[in-house]
Amino acid sequence: xxxxxxxxxxxxxxxxxxxxxxxxxxxxxxxxxxxxxxxxxxxxxxxxxxxxxxxxxxxxxxxxxxxxxxxxxxxxxxxxxxxxxxxxxxxxxxxxxxxxxxxxxxxxxxxxxxxxxxxxxxxxxxxxxxxxxxxxxxxxxxxxxxxxxxxxxxxxxxxxxxxxxxxxxxxxxxxxxxxxxxxxxxxxxxxxxxxxxxxxxxxxxxxxxxxxxxxxxxxxxxxxxxxxxxxxxxxxxxxxxxxxxxxxxxxxxxxxxxxxxxxxxxxxxxxxxxxxxxxxxxxxxxxxxxxxxxx
Amino acid sequence: xxxxxxxxxxxxxxxxxxxxxxxxxxxxxxxxxxxxxxxxxxxxxxxxxxxxxxxxxxxxxxxxxxxxxxxxxxxxxxxxxxxxxxxxxxxxxxxxxxxxxxxxxxxxxxxxxxxxxxxxxxxxxxxxxxxxxxxxxxxxxxxxxxxxxxxxxxxxxxxxxxxxxxxxxxxxxxxxxxxxxxxxxxxxxxxxxxxxxxxxxxxxxxxxxxxxxxxxxxxxxxxxxxxxxxxxxxxxxxxxxxxxxxxxxxxxxxxxxxxxxxxxxxxxxxxxxxxxxxx
Numbered sequence: 001x002x003x004x005x006x007x008x009x010x011x012x013x014x015x016x017x018x019x020x021x022x023x024x025x026x027x028x029x030x031x032x033x034x035x036x037x038x039x040x041x042x043x044x045x046x047x048x049x050x051x052x053x054x055x056x057x058x059x060x061x062x063x064x065x066x067x068x069x070x071x072x073x074x075x076x077x078x079x080x081x082x083x084x085x086x087x088x089x090x091x092x093x094x095x096x097x098x099x100x101x102x103x104x105x106x107x108x109x110x111x112x113x114x115x116x117x118x119x120x121x122x123x124x125x126x127x128x129x130x131x132x133x134x135x136x137x138x139x140x141x142x143x144x145x146x147x148x149x150x151x152x153x154x155x156x157x158x159x160x161x162x163x164x165x166x167x168x169x170x171x172x173x174x175x176x177x178x179x180x181x182x183x184x185x186x187x188x189x190x191x192x193x194x195x196x197x198x199x200x201x202x203x204x205x206x207x208x209x210x211x212x213x214x215x216x217x218x219x220x221x222x223x224x225x226x227x228x229x230x231x232x233x234x235x236x237x238x239x240x241x242x243x244x245x246x247x248x249x250x251x252x253x254x255x256x257x258x259x260x261x262x263x264x265x266x267x268x269x270x271x272x273x274x275x276x277x278x279x280x281x282x283x284x285x286x287x288x289x290x291x292x293x294x295x
Numbered sequence: 296x297x298x299x300x301x302x303x304x305x306x307x308x309x310x311x312x313x314x315x316x317x318x319x320x321x322x323x324x325x326x327x328x329x330x331x332x333x334x335x336x337x338x339x340x341x342x343x344x345x346x347x348x349x350x351x352x353x354x355x356x357x358x359x360x361x362x363x364x365x366x367x368x369x370x371x372x373x374x375x376x377x378x379x380x381x382x383x384x385x386x387x388x389x390x391x392x393x394x395x396x397x398x399x400x401x402x403x404x405x406x407x408x409x410x411x412x413x414x415x416x417x418x419x420x421x422x423x424x425x426x427x428x429x430x431x432x433x434x435x436x437x438x439x440x441x442x443x444x445x446x447x448x449x450x451x452x453x454x455x456x457x458x459x460x461x462x463x464x465x466x467x468x469x470x471x472x473x474x475x476x477x478x479x480x481x482x483x484x485x486x487x488x489x490x491x492x493x494x495x496x497x498x499x500x501x502x503x504x505x506x507x508x509x510x511x512x513x514x515x516x517x518x519x520x521x522x523x524x525x526x527x528x529x530x531x532x533x534x535x536x537x538x539x540x541x542x543x544x545x546x547x548x549x550x551x552x553x554x555x556x557x558x559x560x561x562x563x564x565x566x567x568x569x570x571x572x573x574x
Binding site for chain 2: 119123182183184186187188189190191192193202205206208
């Protein structure tokens with residue numbers, strides 16, 4: 001009976017351990033995460049290898065193809081592309097984490113409240129969701145930009161977070177709607193469990209895989225949106241990001257001049273991060289959904 | 296103990312709650328200690344809504360529900376005394392957790408020892424070692440349903456709202472669960488047994504309340520309601536019970552039989568059947 005007495009406390013740990021067991025045996029998840037982590041490590045530890053200023057001009061070193069001195073070559077102004085790439089990776093991960101995190105949090109809070117409460121609160125939140133959904137985000141950004149002199153990474157992430165949450169909210173709301181009618185939610189209410197705990201401990205664990213995947217997709221999506229904004233010149237006014245590098249390469253005709261080393265690293269960086277996150281996402285789906293497990 | 300007085304529930308439906316739908320209309324009855332009251336009605340008659348209102352899961356639109364003279368206030372105090380068991384045992388357990396999780400939840404409203412937990416599981420004729428630490432999908436519907444009753448027992452409740460608790464069980468398990476309810480009654484618990492199955496209501500209950508479209512049509516001691524049904528709807532219900540080797544009786548409501556001012560017996564209420572049929 002001693003084993004039985006400790007059983008209640010262990011119930012949640014077992015679920016987690018089972019997920020970890022399959023996670024460590026899923027090549028898609030491991031491969032995807034490995035690529036993302038390597039790029040993250042380059043962003044974090046890169047400055048140790050190459051502590052130069054990403055904007056330092058050097059007319060003697062202008063337009064150099066990749067070499068031992070300049071790993072990724074140099075720009076028209078002699079700026080080191082690798083130094084810019086490392087700094088750009090940092091910014092890109094920052095935007096991904098902040099923008100993606102904000103998107104996921106706003107979407108989940110609104111989705112859970114609307115789905116669980118229902119009624120008038122749901123009607124109002126749903127209307128708000130639909131309004132934000134149909135806002136032309138780019139036009140709004142142009143207007144916002146006209147009023148804000150300084151554009152920072154934080155502002156960009158805030159903007160992405162405030163405009164991309166509706167899809168998350170809609171999906172979470174729909175799922176919560178279906179789960180809240182299940183009797184175990186009523187039973188939790190009959191156990192005097194407060195609403196916040198019912199949502200977090202009874203409903204959310206049933207969709208934990210979905211919520212986790214939502215964050216990953218928001219992370220990737222946020223990087224893509226930020227890169228597009230940077231590319232059309234609506235990015236941060238200070239600093240460097242992968243999208244800004246692409247914009248500079250485009251502006252200074254890198255493609256026509258055959259300076260492939262200027263635009264391929266940032267392009268490949270964005271593609272690798274987002275692609276790897278999506279592959280990891282497919283892997284996660286297999287980890288959490290027993291029907292998709294191949295083992 | 297439990298008393299419903301002129302209880303109604305009106306749902307707001309449609310966009311922004313523009314329309315209304317009356318699910319329960321002016322229902323009045325009592326459940327006393329050690330008494331099983333069966334609430335009988337067809338699907339959509341509002342019987343589950345009444346159960347949910349008693350449990351504080353659905354708000355009342357009009358009227359009052361009191362327990363020991365005090366209005367129902369959902370919370371730890373009330374749920375120590377009144378609990379519910381629902382129709383679908385598989386839906387009552389969170390599928391991602393082991394069944395112990397459900398017992399864990401009630402710890403905050405009434406702390407219990409491991410011995411008490413095992414005792415209440417044994418009292419619903421289950422072996423604690425065989426059910427604790429299992430996932431809901433690893434147990435049968437009957438086992439899950441009995442564990443829900445064990446949960447209620449662990450709380451030392453005084454009233455159980457049993458909402459169609461046997462309709463998803465096979466015949467032999469069903470009789471086990473029903474006998475459990477008889478045990479509960481012997482312990483002095485009040486039971487509101489919500490069902491659409493007349494024979495089960497007859498088996499258990501002292502009093503029967505027949506509900507139709509949210510309105511009580513007949514109410515009284517079970518033997519009176521079953522042996523001498525006065526309302527045409529009750530007669531129709533009783534005639535619809537399948538019997539072995541007996542031809543089907545077609546008992547349509549025979550028009551106006553009883554009027555509200557003619558009550559045959561103060562303990563045997565019957566509604567006026569002159570009501571206009573809804574379109």
